[in-house]
Amino acid sequence: MRCSISSRAGQVIAQGRLMLDKDENGDLRLNFQTDGGRVIPGGTIGPDGDLTPASQELFRQFRSTWRMIDCTLTAKSDG
Numbered sequence: 001m002r003c004s005i006s007s008r009a010g011q012v013i014a015q016g017r018l019m020l021d022k023d024e025n026g027d028l029r030l031n032f033q034t035d036g037g038r039v040i041p042g043g044t045i046g047p048d049g050d051l052t053p054a055s056q057e058l059f060r061q062f063r064s065t066w067r068m069i070d071c072t073l074t075a076k077s078d079g
Helices: 052-066
Strands: 002-007 012-022 028-034 039-044 071-076
Touching: 002 052, 028 052, 039 052, 052 071
Parallel strands: none
Antiparallel strands: 002 012, 002 071, 012 028, 028 039
């Protein structure tokens, strides 16, 4: 699945993919990897599988990384 991060004005800031990775504690973490290989870390996924806290942390990291107040993640199927 391909993903794009866009500014409020619609400019594509980055393209890449969402990933689930295990962190050093063995917890699953929602991350975004750009096509250039940069990994933007998101939050951990709770035992109930709820992605809300993990995605909220990921968007905080997007704002911090690209210095944007508002951004949009768009996902498209590869096939």
